[in-house]
Amino acid sequence: MTAYPRLKLENVTKYFGQGAKRIKAVDDVSFTLAENEFVSLVGASGCGKSTILSIIAGLQDCDEGVVLVDGMPIYGPGRDRGVVFQSYSLMPWLTALQNVEFALHAAGIRRKEAREIALEHLKLVKLEKFQDRYPSELSGGMKQRVAIARALSYRPKILLMDEPFGALDALTRSHMHELLTSIWEEHRLSVLFITHDVDEAVFLSDRVMVMSNQPGRIKLTVPITLPRPRTADTMTTDAFRDAHWTVLSAIREESMKIADKEGMAAS
DSSP states (O other), rough: OOOOEEEEEEEEEEEEEEEOOEEEEEEEEEEEEOOOOEEEEOOSSSSSHHHHHHHHHSSSSSSEEEEETTTTTSOOOOOEEEEEESSSOOTTSEEEEEEHHHHHHHTTHHHHHHHHHHHHHHHHHTTGGTTTGGGGOOOOHHHHHHHHHHHHTTTOEEEEEEEETSSSOHHHHHHHHHHHHHHHHHHEEEEEESOOOOOHHHOOSSEEEEEEESSEEEEEEEEOOOOOOOGGGGSSSSSHHHHHHHHHHHHHHHHHHHHHHHHHHOO
8 A cells, every 4th residue: 555645746836927927936846744744834035935835725726736635636625734824814703612613614514513623622722711702802822823723623634834923922922832832742733834934943843945936946955853842942952053054044045046136137
């Protein structure tokens, strides 16, 4: 029996625009995500990170290539892929519990079972005491925890996260890192995480992929061999600093290329 990777991208290419304004945003991107693996995708703004995640989520089509989940091509969104964005996308007229239940009802799960699953996942993100609060009564970090509970509630094989903590303050963000790693270590699902924050990428990941810019390609893959579980002290180690510098140097190199192109265009 052939063992397929949980996720596989083969030669994925994406264009935007038409005619003379047509640009290649993503060029011939191929990578795999193993079962229970946590991988971050980083790069300069506009390099195509979010476009790749959107293609995997089934929210956009690629122009060339294929995306496979457990060896099968995807056709649009599916319950095998949960998505968490930077914006919480919670319905303000529903409580935290009802926001999670709503996703389950949409997936065809009966009301009683949906209530049990929603409560279970709010407990997972440590919000069971706030189940009856409305989004306006929750902090930014709490709203994002509701969004994570909602994405996990229908038990996807892959969790796709696009800058999920980008709008949070540093302390809340640190707490969210520890919560996310504890959830991942307990439930062992595959995660693709998009971020601009190199500290975040190195701290969370088994592997960090750096993208080049214009068009977006996988420039460098950096294995992260830091022992788990990870804590704040992990970020003070030489191994963390070495991995951080490797990733940051690759991103800076791409940023310098962009600056040079802009300088040449302006001259």
